[in-house]
Amino acid sequence: MVTELPKKDVVIVGAGWTGLAAAKELADAGQSCVVIERGDWRHDASNFGAPEEHDELKYARRKEHMIDTPIKTLSFRNNSDQTALPMRRLGSFLPGKGLGGAGIHWNGQLWRPLPSDLEMRSHYTERYGESILDGMNIQDWGMTYDELEPHLDFFDRVCGTSGVAGNLNGETQEGGNPFEGPRSADYPNPPMKASPPLQMFRDTAEQMGYNPFQMPSANVTQAYENAYGAQLHPCTYCGFCERFGCGYYAKADPIICIYDVVKDHENFELRMNSQVLRVEKSADGKIATGVTYIDENGREVFQPADTVCLNAYALWNVHLMLVSGLGTPYDPATGEGTVGRNYAYQTIAAASVFFDENVWSNPFMGAGALGMTIDDFNGDNFDHTDLGFVGGGYISANQTNGRPINYQPTPPDTPSWGAEWKQAVRESYLHHVGIVCHGSSVAVPGNYLDLDPTYKDAYGQPLLRMTFDFPENDRKMSAYVLSKAEEIARNMDHVRAVGTTNRAAEGESYSVVPYQTTHNTGGAVIGSDPATSVVNRYGQMWDHHNVFVFGACLFPQNLGYNPTGPLMGLAYWTLDHMKNDYLQNPRPLMDA
């Protein structure tokens, strides 16, 4: 017997960045909101304090803040000729759980998309001819940078982003990223301090004619009151950012930046330890009626609502649509259907730089977004004529952690264990930096998400099935960008050795085992054509007008940037159109 609860105006699935932003904005707009979250309640003040939080084994290795695979995982294969098998242990990416979601353990690398990124098909077609995109499902996002900018700017003021503007209202600024789209306002806070290797990267890149700048960071650099009136404090460079919560109130996260200012709102309710099973539809299938979930007492309950917001992690939003029969599943054989189509990832390569004893990197002094970056090889910031690929990535000397279980740099050709390994770790640890190539990921017809025919999760639902390998385009892109990073590394002073890794090297298949990045994108993409997108340009489902979708699942293809900035820009864009248009007159906001 399913218990039916009193109706709410809005039900929100997931209490991460987008879910709490939706709750705050819609509660303020007079909508009664209930947020349903599978994990535990927690708070920076009570749960993330040092030194207890600075426990590498518990959080970085045993992954206490991450999704529990026995309850929720997916199956994986490289291509449709293989049998997908469950991802039995977390590895390549780390979805979160609990209040704040993955927004608790992010690094705070807070980027914006390039204007040309949002019009990728149009832009490349115009500059190079359409054939450069052959074999790829490259699409425009459906809105322009100028339309998104006020929302990107607002999120900067939610987080207190630190950085140096490169483009203020069309004027190029010294020391910033000259390739970025125009900002309507400067960063709220000044950039982070630069560690010695970052200073060296900056000097070398400058000498080589590139345009280095300090990575935009949501690890704030001074006391800051955010756009909602919440207080943040300066970063201590403690080195426990990624995979950890921040007990210093220094890394912007959904709890301290949004939850604290909405938790007592009369229109806000939060239900923890509650697993949404599916979105229910009306008899004619045209609208959603609410969600069915298992509550904290194990009861199956139905929460009716006028509007349903899907704010789970990118992969789980797609899973929820597939198990609920929302939209039309993608069929790789015919190319038809859209749910699960255009799954993309991030193409990661890196140069590993070993200094002599004159350079003290002290890698344990770090922050999630402590980086010195060039954007000269990202997006279409460089001429792609005759390169044989589209897209690119930023190149960044990053000092995010020196936690010793996971940080044991050794020069090339060092044995992987034993006396020589031990000696190499000891000599290298304090004199090393990594230069990451954070590459884009194109969408291709063979990379997609659907439901697994065999494996089921703890609730008896089929696992999401991921079929993915690095597209040829991205292998070429990655090799090219890595060659540029390696060149910079070799030109730096006091370098005794340089190693490289390339996850998308020719002949290497994507693996779910080594950690790469928690930037899974696509599967429910945004756009202006219902044949190639799940939601219209406002984030509203084409097939069910009272369902709004949030998060990186909206990206038509993945950028050469970290997704949180762009996806939060999209979230505030969608919420703006909900508040100022849809809720007064619920209907499809675009004609199919």
Next chain:
Amino acid sequence: MPNFSRRVVLMQMGAAGLAALAPGSALAQNRYAELDGQPWSFIDADEARFLASMADVLIPEDDAPSASQAGVVDFIDLQLAGPYGQGAGLFLEGPFEDGAPQQGWQTAHTPASLIRNGIARLESGETHLVDLDAQEREEFVTRLSEGDGFDLGDVPVQTLFDEIWALVKEGYFSDPIYGGNKDYAGWRMVGFPGAHAYYTDHVDKNAPFRAPPRGIAHQPGTGRPADTTRVLSERNTRAIQEEG
């Protein structure tokens, strides 16, 4: 069991044991004393000797302690007894297939049963790892790391090696509250100052940071981690002495 001693178990590694790997200080640096007198939580004496032998090939003694000297066997024992060892982080629903390496862990074993069964099969013959000399041990670990020439039934050799090596590194470098990294051996070796972290004034300076390590349960003024097992251990020692 008042007369149980982890140190005695691991000293039964014979002439080719700890001391033979690197002459001199092995005995002096052995830190088992801290958990000595307490029975293992999961492993048995044979498994302890196998793990110590293998761990000390992976991280041998030099100026810094070997893996077992730094408490790695104690660490592994506690880990296998706990949620990790019992499969807390693993989706273990069937059906099971071998799969491609890119698909990761596909055995039905928990880490604890993988390691228990793996060791049992590796040690089923007459000669045990602990009986080999230093060079033979290294050859054995090399072959194991390459998955070369072992048939361990349903225990995948590469997974077994990777899991033990990961545990050894974790035990050497994790916070001492987990039983390894004794007296911050791993942290001292690389120069990691630990869990108490405030670097705003130093992060942009090209200079060494000389503060000694401090872990989560650091005892101020001692330069040492608090030893949560010390009280228990002292009590056991007293009991043994009183009995004697």
